[in-house]
Each structure stands twice: as structure tokens, then as C-alpha cells.
Amino acid sequence: MKSRQRSHGTFEQTRAPLLFLAPNLIIFSLFIILPAIMGLRMSFFDWSILDGSKYIGFKNFRDILADSMFWLTLKNTLIYVVAVVPLLSISALALALPLAGEGKGMGVFRAIYYVPTMLSMIIVGIAWRWLLGYDLGIINYAIRLAGGKAVSWLTDGTMANISLIFVTVWTRVGYFMMMFIGGLQAIPKTYYEAAEMDGAGRFTRLRRITIPLLKPIILVVVVLSTIEAFKAYELIFVMTQGGPGTSTKFLVQYIYQAAFEEDRMGYGAAMSVILLVIIGIFTAIQFGARREEYTNE
Amino acid sequence: MRKKKIASMMVLLLLAVALGSLWAQPKTTLTVLWFNDANESDVFMATMADYQQDHPNVTIDMQVIPFKDYENKLRLMIAGGNPPDVARLASAHVPLFANSLEPLSGKPVFDELAKGYFASSLALGQDDNGRVMVMPTEATANGMIVNKTYFKNAGIDVDKLSQTWTWDQWVDAMKKVLKANPKAKYGITVDFSTHRFSTFLYEAGGRFLSSDGKSMNFNTPETLDALKFFKMLHDEALAPKSVWMGSENPQELFQSGLVACHVGGSWLINAYSRNIKDFEWGVVRMPSRKINSSVPGGKFVGTFKNSPNKKEALDLIAVFSDKAHNEQYCRDTFNLSARKDANITYASRSKDFAVFTEDLNLTPAYTADDWKSDVVAKLNSYAREQIVEGLLGKQTMEQTAANIQAKGNSYFK
Numbered sequence: 001m002k003s004r005q006r007s008h009g010t011f012e013q014t015r016a017p018l019l020f021l022a023p024n025l026i027i028f029s030l031f032i033i034l035p036a037i038m039g040l041r042m043s044f045f046d047w048s049i050l051d052g053s054k055y056i057g058f059k060n061f062r063d064i065l066a067d068s069m070f071w072l073t074l075k076n077t078l079i080y081v082v083a084v085v086p087l088l089s090i091s092a093l094a095l096a097l098p099l100a101g102e103g104k105g106m107g108v109f110r111a112i113y114y115v116p117t118m119l120s121m122i123i124v125g126i127a128w129r130w131l132l133g134y135d136l137g138i139i140n141y142a143i144r145l146a147g148g149k150a151v152s153w154l155t156d157g158t159m160a161n162i163s164l165i166f167v168t169v170w171t172r173v174g175y176f177m178m179m180f181i182g183g184l185q186a187i188p189k190t191y192y193e194a195a196e197m198d199g200a201g202r203f204t205r206l207r208r209i210t211i212p213l214l215k216p217i218i219l220v221v222v223v224l225s226t227i228e229a230f231k232a233y234e235l236i237f238v239m240t241q242g243g244p245g246t247s248t249k250f251l252v253q254y255i256y257q258a259a260f261e262e263d264r265m266g267y268g269a270a271m272s273v274i275l276l277v278i279i280g281i282f283t284a285i286q287f288g289a290r291r292e293e294y295t296n297e
Numbered sequence: 298m299r300k301k302k303i304a305s306m307m308v309l310l311l312l313a314v315a316l317g318s319l320w321a322q323p324k325t326t327l328t329v330l331w332f333n334d335a336n337e338s339d340v341f342m343a344t345m346a347d348y349q350q351d352h353p354n355v356t357i358d359m360q361v362i363p364f365k366d367y368e369n370k371l372r373l374m375i376a377g378g379n380p381p382d383v384a385r386l387a388s389a390h391v392p393l394f395a396n397s398l399e400p401l402s403g404k405p406v407f408d409e410l411a412k413g414y415f416a417s418s419l420a421l422g423q424d425d426n427g428r429v430m431v432m433p434t435e436a437t438a439n440g441m442i443v444n445k446t447y448f449k450n451a452g453i454d455v456d457k458l459s460q461t462w463t464w465d466q467w468v469d470a471m472k473k474v475l476k477a478n479p480k481a482k483y484g485i486t487v488d489f490s491t492h493r494f495s496t497f498l499y500e501a502g503g504r505f506l507s508s509d510g511k512s513m514n515f516n517t518p519e520t521l522d523a524l525k526f527f528k529m530l531h532d533e534a535l536a537p538k539s540v541w542m543g544s545e546n547p548q549e550l551f552q553s554g555l556v557a558c559h560v561g562g563s564w565l566i567n568a569y570s571r572n573i574k575d576f577e578w579g580v581v582r583m584p585s586r587k588i589n590s591s592v593p594g595g596k597f598v599g600t601f602k603n604s605p606n607k608k609e610a611l612d613l614i615a616v617f618s619d620k621a622h623n624e625q626y627c628r629d630t631f632n633l634s635a636r637k638d639a640n641i642t643y644a645s646r647s648k649d650f651a652v653f654t655e656d657l658n659l660t661p662a663y664t665a666d667d668w669k670s671d672v673v674a675k676l677n678s679y680a681r682e683q684i685v686e687g688l689l690g691k692q693t694m695e696q697t698a699a700n701i702q703a704k705g706n707s708y709f710k
Binding site for chain 2: 049050051129133136152154157239242243244246257262263
């Protein structure tokens with residue numbers, strides 16, 4: 001009879017990796033997992049910060065489905081996500097393509113595009129609010145000086161949404177550009193040389209070599225920007241406070257309003273759970289699409 | 298022998314230190330949570346300098362939080378069982394935190410102090426049972442500040458006209474003012490807040506809550522009159538869209554000379570005194586509609602049931618609320634006093650403060666009942682959004698009134 005041989009690894013192979021992971025695991029559990037579980041529990045309660053809580057089952061979720069403000073803010077959020085994610089991904093790639101090379105001054109340009117990423121969203125929001133104000137804004141002042149008519153950048157619902165999308169892309173494009181640059185620099189130059197010898201033009205090289213080899217990075221950029229766009233709050237609140245009216249009021253602002261201004265923490269938590277599920281579905285679809293491509297390849 | 302001497306001296310020294318620490322009064326650090334409209338935290342510390350001299354065992358730890366984060370910070374501190382010893386509160390905060398505040402009624406020193414304060418100011422600091430929960434530090438009122446230079450250029454004596462003017466007369470006057478002053482683009486700007494809008498509501502004879510405070514009374518012809526008048530101001534370009542439909546600061550619009558009148562709070566006197574140098578300005582009586590009204594408001598200080606140093610906190614609040622300290626604080630912060638016996642000579646602008654007080658004296662008492670209700674406090678953002686939806690024409694003002702009424706009533710269930 002053959003006895004089963006148990007392999008005992010060394011300390012470095014078995015326990016050391018766990019010890020290295022432990023601090024991050026503890027922090028992640030304490031500040032992400034535990035609050036998430038508490039939030040999930042809270043969503044089944046009529047929960048007030050000051051007046052205590054009462055278990056109400058799925059009532060919060062039923063009320064949310066009948067809440068017109070929830071559907072309005074969800075619609076506004078989806079429009080924002082659908083506009084921001086492709087624009088941000090394409091702009092970041094468009095900037096990364098010329099800046100991925102090793103030419104002179106590339107570092108300076110990369111830094112210029114990356115700087116807005118380092119600014120706080122609050123600062124970005126305040127600055128753009130000053131620029132885009134209807135009566136006192138600098139851009140409208142310049143337009144009036146040139147004899148033109150002031151534009152309702154933030155006082156018209158559609159223009160306010162367009163302005164928010166533009167500012168979001170402006171402030172985040174540098175971050176995703178750097179991710180693309182990393183991906184582009186990892187593609188071996190020999191592929192391009194071989195393609196050039198075969199007579200492939202610039203567009204063909206982009207379509208046949210760059211895009212296919214960048215797919216993992218594109219997936220990361222799309223997933224991260226989708227999650228960011230769903231969670232957008234500070235920039236929007238500082239620039240428009242969700243207005244005019246409810247034109248730029250997104251789901252996260254409504255969650256905040258319900259939880260903290262109306263003291264309906266349970267209701268806010270239930271909306272957060274729904275938002276988590278929506279983001280999860282979008283992310284799963286994106287990963288699923290990528291997996292399908294791998295299988296086909 | 299020498300060793301023995303040193304040892305006994307050491308023992309004596311240790312004993313002296315131990316006894317000294319027993320006899321010394323324990324040190325207390327009072328946490329004071331504050332938000333600033335202008336320089337109030339500094340003035341508070343200066344006002345309480347004599348208190349600190351008289352109480353060397355008490356240290357004041359002043360924590361200033363931006364107003365937009367204040368309510369949340371305080372909520373979380375209370376929910377976490379760690380409330381501050383003393384907190385500055387706006388009138389809208391009082392109903393929200395009433396259950397956590399330490400009642401001041403029933404404590405002889407505060408019952409005596411309360412006699413010296415205006416009833417309307419005290420009312421804003423009371424809970425549903427009529428108990429005083431917080432002491433008023435200053436009174437505020439909504440009113441109209443005008444660019445007097447613009448009125449002069451149009452040949453209008455605004456001080457005289459405003460003694461009896463109605464909103465219709467204001468509209469007529471404004472057409473002349475805008476014609477005579479090409480730099481002025483708009484007649485009026487109103488702060489982007491439900492509280493400031495409510496000045497129009499009360500003047501039209503409307504109100505938020507029913508007289509028993511148990512349901513909404515917003516969807517009425519009086520409210521509709523106020524809402525439609527407010528929309529007319531925006532539609533006729535008498536008011537800039539960039540404040541209620543954008544995010545521009547009405548204070549900056551008035552200071553820049555783009556707007557002739559500003560409906561704001563009495564605290565603006567302080568800011569405008571510092572910032573406006575190139576035109577003459579002043580406070581005038583609010584034009585009347587159905588009635589004359591302002592909106593009472595104020596700031597308060599209170600302590601909490603779970604505050605760690607409640608005894609010292611109550612002592613500090615009592616001293617801060619006496620006549621001398623209240624007068625000093627209101628004078629140096631450029632605010633109206635909530636004390637009936639206050640006799641304050643401001644460095645300037647005493648006349649403007651008097652106009653705000655006149656408007657406040659005409660204000661019906663039920664306005665305070667509205668603003669001390671937690672329902673109105675919770676309704677704030679929603680009401681503002683709904684009014685803007687009406688201004689944009691996305692819904693009728695009838696729909697706006699109905700929506701606000703329904704939302705408010707949902708909080709009573």
C-alpha cells in the first residue's frame with residue numbers, strides 16, 4: 001500500500017506570503033468588507049442615526065422600485081456613464097499613442113496631461129464653476145468681449161450634463177493615458193517592423209497589432225472608468241449641486257440626500273446595495289465579453 | 298547617614314508632589330464644535346477670555362468645521378457616543394438634535410436667563426414640548442439689501458419708498474433702476490436656499506406646516522402666489538437664472554454691481570461692510586405682498602446628554618448667554634442680538650441692523666414653528682429642487698407645490 005506523501009514547504013513558501021498579505025487583508029476587511037456587510041444588514045432596517053432602527057425586511061427595496069426620484073437619478077447616472085466611459089477611454093488612448101514613444105519632450109507632455117489627475121475633485125469643480133459661470137464666469141466674459149452671446153454652461157440641463165462630462169474627461173484622462181502608455185511600451189517593436197515590411201499602413205498597424213495587444217489594458221480602463229463614473233459625486237456636487245433642478249442629480253447624490261439629509265440610513269443603504277449590484281453586472285458583462293473573445297481566439 | 302538624609306528628602310518630595318496633585322483642581326478640556334459664517338469662532342474665544350481667566354482649570358478646545366460638513370460631523374459624533382461638550386447650532390439643527398440635547402429648561406440659571414431673550418428666538422431653540430434646549434447666541438432675519446447708488450441714479454429715494462412699498466411698486470421701481478444703470482443686469486438676487494425663498498412664501502400669506510404642526514399646509518393658493526411671483530422674477534429677467542438654476546454666488550453678483558437688490562440674511566451686513574467700497578448700499582424694509590414678513594433664524598449653543606463635561610459646559614453656556622457677553626459677541630460678530638435688553642452700538646451700520654429688527658418684529662410667530670420642525674429641515678433640498686424644476690418649466694408650479702406637500706407629509710407617517 002502506497003502511503004500518501006504530504007509535501008511540507010519551507011516557511012518562505014507557506015507562511016511568509018500569508019504574513020505579508022495579513023496587514024492588507026486586515027485593513028481591507030475592517031474598512032471595506034465589514035462596512036459592506038453592515039451596509040447590507042442596514043438595508044433591511046428602517047434606520048435613523050439618532051432615533052435607532054427597526055427591522056422591516058424588503059420594504060426599503062420595494063419603496064425604491066416605486067420611487068420616481070430613484071429612477072430619474074439612475075437614468076441620469078446611466079447617461080453620464082454611457083457618455084463618459086467611451087469618451088474617456090478613446091481620449092486616453094488617443095493621447096497615449098503619440099506620447100508612448102521615447103522622443104524629446106514626451107515626459108513634459110505626459111506630465112501636463114497627468115497633472116489634473118493629481119488635483120482634488122473639489123478644487124477641479126470650483127475652478128470649472130468659476131470658468132463656466134453664466135454671469136461671472138471667465139469663459140462667458142471672453143465670449144461677451146468678443147461680441148458673442150453668453151452660453152448657459154451650467155444653467156441649462158443639457159449643457160450642464162455636457163459640461164460635467166467634459167470636465168470629468170479632462171480631469172481623468174491623464175490617469176488612463178498613463179495606463180495605456182504602459183501597455184503600448186510593452187508591445188515588442190519587432191511586430192511593427194515586420195508589419196511595416198509587409199506594407200501595413202499606420203491605421204492597419206493600429207487595428208491589427210496595437211488594439212488586439214492592448215485589449216487587457218482596455219478592459220481594465222473600461223472597468224475602472226465605469227466604476228468611477230457610477231460613483232461620481234464630489235465633482236458634480238461642487239459644480240452643479242445636481243442642478244439645475246434634478247438635471248445632473250445622480251444616484252450617489254440621492255443616496256447621500258436620503259441617508260444623511262433625510263436621516264433614512266436604511267433606505268440609503270438599500271440604494272447603495274442596488275448600485276453595487278448594477279456596477280457588478282456591468283463589470284461582469286465587460287469581463288464576460290473579454291473571456292468570450294479569448295475563447296474565440 | 299548622608300544616604301539616609303537623601304532618601305528621606307526624596308520621600309518628602311514625592312509626598313509633596315502626591316499631595317499637590319490631590320489638592321490641585323482637575324484639568325478639564327471642553328470640546329467646542331463650531332462653524333463660521335465669518336469670524337465667530339475667534340470672537341467667541343475673545344468673548345470668553347475672562348471666563349478662561351476665572352477658570353484656569355478649564356481649557357477650551359475649539360474645533361471649527363466647515364458648515365457643509367457640520368451636520369454630518371455632529372450626527373456621527375452623537376451616534377458614536379462621543380458628542381462635543383458645547384456645539385454651535387443653526388436653527389435648522391435644533392429639531393434634528395433635540396433628542397440628544399441636554400434640556401436647559403428647569404435649570405434655575407437658564408430659566409432666569411431665558412427671561413431676557415426674545416420669545417421668537419427662544420422658540421427656535423425649543424423642542425416639541427416647549428423646553429428650551431439651546432441658548433440663542435444671535436438672531437438672524439431675512440431682508441433686502443439694496444444698491445442705493447443705483448436707486449439715486451434713477452431718481453428714487455429708496456429709504457422713503459421702502460417704508461410702505463409693495464412688490465408691485467418694487468417691480469415698477471426696478472424697471473426705472475435698470476434703465477438708469479446700464480451696468481445693472483438684474484433687479485434682485487435671492488440666496489439659493491429654501492429658507493430665503495420662504496420670505497416670499499410668508500409675505501404671500503403661505504406657510505409650510507398646518508397650525509398644529511402635524512401635517513403640511515404648503516399646497517395652498519398663497520403658496521402658489523409666492524411660487525408664481527418667484528417664477529415671474531426669473532422669467533422677466535428681474536432675477537438672474539445663474540443663482541437658482543446655476544451655481545453662482547448671489548453675494549458676488551451684488552458686490553459686482555450686476556444686481557440692484559439682494560434678499561439675504563442679516564449676517565450679510567458684516568461681509569458687505571468689508572467688501573463693498575465702490576457704491577452706496579443699505580438695508581431697506583421688505584416690500585409687502587399680503588403681509589410684511591421676514592424669517593426668523595439664529596444661531597445657538599447647547600450641550601448634549603452624553604457630553605463628557607456637561608457641568609462645565611452648562612456653566613460656560615450660562616456665562617456666554619449673560620447680557621455683557623452676549624452684547625460683546627454680537628457687536629464684534631456684527632450680528633443682531635436675541636436679547637430684549639441688548640444695547641449695542643456697532644462700529645458702523647447700526648441703522649441697517651435696526652431695519653432688520655423692524656422686519657423681524659412684524660414677522661408672524663408661526664414662521665418660527667415652521668423652521669423649528671424637523672420635517673421642514675429634512676424637506677430643504679427636495680423643496681429647492683422642486684422649485685427649480687418649476688422655474689425651468691419642467692413642471693407647473695401647481696405640481697411643484699403638490700410634490701413638496703406630498704414629500705413633507707411622507708415624513709409625518
